[in-house]
Every structure is written in C-alpha cells, then in structure tokens.
C-alpha cells in the first residue's frame with residue numbers, strides 16, 4: 001500500500017480500532033464506548049479488546065439488546081457534551097434502530113441550523129463470505145451513504161482503520177464507521193491477510209473524505225472500498241500477468257465522497273470498473289459510475305462496469321453465497337468484456 | 339395441569355431427539371474447522387447456536403400445540419423447531435445447505451421456515467414477538483382456531499419489539515403466548531447487568547396480562563403453566579407472558595470460549611441437565627428403564643436418519659441463489 005510510514009508494527013484492523021479508541025479515551029474524558037458484548041468480551045469482532053480492563057464499566061459499557069434505546073441515548077449524550085462511540089454489532093441490525101440513526105443522529109445538526117452538534121461514532125460490522133446468511137452478511141453501504149447528515153467511512157486496512165477511528169472520534173459530526181468482518185484479522189472469519197499492515201503506535205488521523213490511489217496503473221481504474229479493494233488489488237495482479245495495467249482506488253470514505261480522485265483516475269485510464277459487495281442496484285456502484293459519466297463522458301473508452309452482489313438476499317449455502325460475491329476473477333472477466 | 343403418560347413420554351423422547359440432533363450437529367460442525375477454526379469451512383458453515391439444556395421449554399410448551407398452531411422462534415431454534423414438528427430431515431438438510439432443505443439452502447440454521455407446521459424463526463433478536471401477534475390476529479379475523487407462541491431469550495425482552503408486541507397483544511386481546519427462555523446470558527452479558535427487573539414476568543402487568551416465572555428448568559412445571567396459558571388463549575381470554583429459567587449448556591455459539599462464565603458454572607449446570615433428571619423422574623413414576631432405552635434408541639435412529647439424508651443430498655445449483663426472491 002502507498003502512503004504508509006515504514007515501521008515494524010503490523011496490526012489487525014480489530015487491534016487498530018481498539019488502539020485508536022484507547023488513545024482517544026486517554027486524551028479526552030468525554031469519549032466513552034457502548035454496545036453489546038463490548039466490555040469484558042472485547043467485542044464480538046475484537047475491536048474493543050483491552051478497553052474494559054483499562055477504563056472500567058462506566059466508560060466501556062455493555063448495553064442491553066436495545067439498539068433503539070442505546071443508539072438514541074448516544075445521540076442525546078453527544079448533544080450534551082460527550083463523544084460516544086457506539087457499536088451496532090452487525091449492520092444488518094440497523095432495521096430495529098434506524099430512526100435513532102437517520103432521523104436523529106443524522107438530522108439534529110441541520111434542524112438546529114448548525115447550532116447543535118452530534119459528535120458520535122456509530123461503528124458497525126459489514127460483509128459476508130462465511131455463510132452467516134441473509135441477516136448477518138450485508139454491507140448496506142449505499143443505504144447509509146444515501147441519507148444526508150452522517151459521514152460514512154470503511155477502512156480496507158489497519159493503518160486507515162486506526163487513523164479513521166481517531167478522526168471519527170474527533171469529528172464534530174456523526175460518523176458511521178463500517179468495518180468489514182473479513183478484514184478484521186479474526187481467524188475464525190477467514191481473514192484477508194492484506195488488511196493487516198504496519199500501523200504506527202503514535203496517534204494520527206486519516207482524513208475523512210479523501211480516497212487513495214493504492215496501485216497506480218494506466219489501462220483501467222478499479223474502484224472499491226473495504227473488501228472490494230483487496231479483490232481489486234488481486235484482479236490487478238492477474239491483469240498485470242497479461243500486460244494490463246490497472247489502477248486501484250480505495251474510496252476509504254463514502255460521505256464525503258472524493259469524486260475528484262475517481263474522476264482523475266478515469267481521465268487517465270479511460271475505463272472504470274466498480275467493485276462493491278453491497279447490492280447491485282441503487283448503491284455505491286451506481287453513484288461512482290454516475291460521478292464519472294456526469295463529469296465528462298468523453299473520457300470513457302468503454303461503458304463502465306460493476307462487479308457487485310446481485311439483488312437477492314444473501315444466501316446461506318456456501319456455494320450459493322460465493323457465486324454471488326464479487327471476486328478477482330469476476331473483475332478480470334468484466335475487464336475482458338469492455 | 340399434569341401431562342398424561344403419553345404426553346410425558348413424548349416430551350422425553352422429543353428432548354432426546356433434540357439433544358442428539360445438537361450433538362450430531364456439533365460434531366459435524368467441527369469437521370473441516372480444525373486445527374484452525376474458520377467459520378466458513380466444513381459441511382456446516384456459518385454461526386451455530388445450539389440449544390443443549392433448553393429442551394424443557396420447547397417440549398413443555400409444544401406439547402399443547404398441534405401443526406395448526408403457530409410458533410415463531412429465535413436464532414437458537416433447533417429445539418423449538420423439533421418440538422413443533424418441523425420435518426427433521428428437511429431441517430438437517432437446510433443446515434447442511436442442501437437442495438432438499440426447507441429453503442433449498444438459502445436460509446440456513448437461523449432462518450428455518452416450515453409453513454407445513456406454521457413454524458418460523460429469525461436471527462434478529464426480539465423479532466419473534468410481532469409476527470406471533472400478527473398470526474394470532476389473523477386467526478381472530480378469519481375466525482379460525484389456533485394460538486401463536488413466540489419464543490424469545492431473556493436478552494430479547496429488552497428489545498423494543500418485545501414491549502410493542504406485548505402491548506398489541508394486550509390491547510387487542512390476542513390468542514398469543516410469549517415464552518422467554520431465561521438462560522441468564524445474552525452472549526457474554528448476564529441478565530442481571532442489563533435488565534431493570536430481576537424477572538421479566540413482572541413486566542406482564544404493564545400490558546394487562548398474566549405473567550408467570552417458572553424456576554428450575556422443569557418440563558412438568560412448564561407443561562403445567564404453558565398448558566393453562568395456551569388454554570386461556572384458545573378460549574379467547576387473551577395473552578400470557580411466561581419466563582422460564584433454563585440452562586444454556588453450550589456456548590453462545592460454536593467457537594465461544596465462554597471465558598465470561600464464572601468458575602464452576604458450567605459444571606453446576608451440567609449436574610442439573612434436564613434430560614437425565616426427567617429420565618429419573620419417569621423411572622420413579624414406574625416407567626421401565628428398558629422402555630425408556632427404547633425411546634432413546636428410536637430418537638437416535640431418527641437423528642441418524644436425518645443426518646444421513648442431509649449428507650447424502652445434493653447441493654442445489656448455485657444459480658438457485660437468484661431464485662425464490664418472489665413467488
């Protein structure tokens with residue numbers, strides 16, 4: 001990956017997230033964490049490990065299974081001077097608590113004419129690939145990014161994971177922090193090795209709203225986020241074997257969306273493939289393609305393509321789910337068809 | 339209300355079927371997952387929530403139901419499904435992700451739906467409650483017999499959906515019974531840390547319905563109270579809330595290291611395993627050990643048959659993933 005200081009400390013995304021929270025909690029007494037099993041258990045996906053031991057149950061608060069209650073409580077606390085980091089264990093569970101998120105968290109700043117702020121982080125896991133079926137495997141990036149008033153980020157590696165978490169906690173706006181289970185570094189989820197990277201011990205931020213060119217190329221632009229970036233990087237390797245040079249853009253942030261980086265890349269390559277594990281229609285992939293075509297369609301040498309999850313609930317059986325998920329071969333095939 | 343001889347033998351045999359089923363699933367689940375535990379691998383992938391120890395709740399309640407009655411269940415659904423009469427072969431095949439499964443492999447272990455016996459479940463905590471109210475309402479509107487039972491965990495009783503559904507049931511006088519399986523844990527979080535009341539039966543008062551708490555994971559006590567509640571619902575007298583103390587002998591899900599359990603808790607729970615306890619009671623009541631052995635053998639054979647059926651079945655074509663979104 002580009003743009004990373006060299007050091008010897010490789011962290012998983014789970015540990016990088018926990019370290020960012022730990023440092024912010026040490027720095028700022030208004031930061032606290034709450035959610036289900038985030039205390040002594042350390043989070044189902046390991047991202048709060050160690051916090052309970054250091055900060056105790058007042059600031060690392062196990063909640064009842066009451067997402068509407070505790071997420072709207074975070075909104076209230078955030079508007080009253082605290083900086084809550086609240087976990088929705090799986091993004092799929094947004095269904096039971098979305099009002100707290102999109103009608104309160106996302107709108108109160110606007111409703112106050114900018115006089116009130118809601119400085120909170122909603123962290124939530126996304127993604128499938130391990131047969132957890134239709135209520136535990138979704139991404140829903142587009143669903144969250146569609147609704148105005150909340151920033152939305154999703155790291156593809158531990159370096160960004162730490163810097164984004166720090167930036168999200170310090171941000172005076174609500175930030176939805178979506179972490180992909182397959183990148184967490186939890187072996188039981190069949191983790192992607194490329195997500196575990198060098199991560200500085202000292203605190204730093206990664207800018208929210210800035211995409212990264214993580215591989216330079218000239219023939220085609222592959223755009224993705226989170227797991228999509230790793231699929232794109234593997235596809236780029238395969239394309240390179242045939243002498244095709246793919247550029248890979250990691251969106252990092254969906255809101256704000258760094259349209260310029262995408263546009264500049266496609267202006268150079270003339271071809272665009274968007275990789276998105278979210279459902280095909282009405283989502284990130286359509287938005288990226290619209291961004292490029294609206295700006296200057298003449299830059300495109302071929303119709304843009306997208307490799308996405310088909311518009312069906314996520315199936316349980318492994319072979320069916322794998323059939324639906326994006327993968328490097330599908331990206332290569334999409335390029336061949338251009 | 340006391341079970342007849344037939345009913346108590348049915349309860350016992352069904353508990354044994356359920357336990358043997360879970361033991362078989364547990365073993366197969368680990369196939370392909372050692373030495374490194376990766377949830378995605380093996381013949382049964384994904385999350386797995388076993389019901390070992392919670393069988394008394396399922397059988398004590400379902401002994402009073404027939405296929406026409408409705409059950410909505412949870413993310414830990416196997417014992418409830420088995421007691422409700424869901425086809426064991428199709429259920430096993432579903433858990434293997436095979437074409438012969440209840441949904442042809444689309445739903446999996448947390449999403450078992452069997453319209454033939456009016457059974458469904460959901461992996462979203464608290465979401466058994468609303469659909470049970472709706473089914474009960476539907477029976478009332480269609481003037482058809484039948485009651486609905488919603489199973490949920492004690493953790494789910496803190497979910498808004500539970501409280502809204504109880505109010506609906508109370509306000510509309512619905513033929514529905516809410517049965518909370520209190521295993522005292524929601525994953526790693528103890529009930530006492532996150533629940534404003536010690537026992538959820540007291541919450542019934544807020545929704546103008548009777549509430550009962552049943553200690554001891556005792557199938558006979560559950561049979562008794564559930565029987566009264568279900569009879570009450572059938573007579574049009576409205577809903578009931580029941581909380582049952584039960585034991586989760588397994589981890590929350592397979593792979594759970596259970597470090598959050600206090601020392602000795604597991605051993606103490608195993609000592610209270612409801613299945614040997616019921617066997618002892620049946621023997622004390624005069625049932626011959628050999629006849630119980632026979633029931634156990636029959637239960638084992640049923641499970642073995644279902645598991646072989648599942649193993650021997652084919653996977654559906656992968657393109658089936660794209661069908662059945664709509665009818």
Ligand SMILES: Cc1ncc(C[n+]2csc(CCOP(=O)(O)OP(=O)(O)O)c2C)c(N)n1
Pocket residue numbers: 036065067089093096413414461462463464490491492493494495521523524525586590
């Ligand atoms: C809405 C929602 N929130 C959180 C979860 C994650 N989750 C799955 S099981 C569980 C604990 C449930 O506890 P309880 O209701 O007591 O049932 P038990 O697992 O003990 O049978 C949690 C929090 C979920 N599936 N759905």
Ligand SMILES: [Mg+2]
Pocket residue numbers: 491492493519520521522523524525
């Ligand atoms: Mg429980």
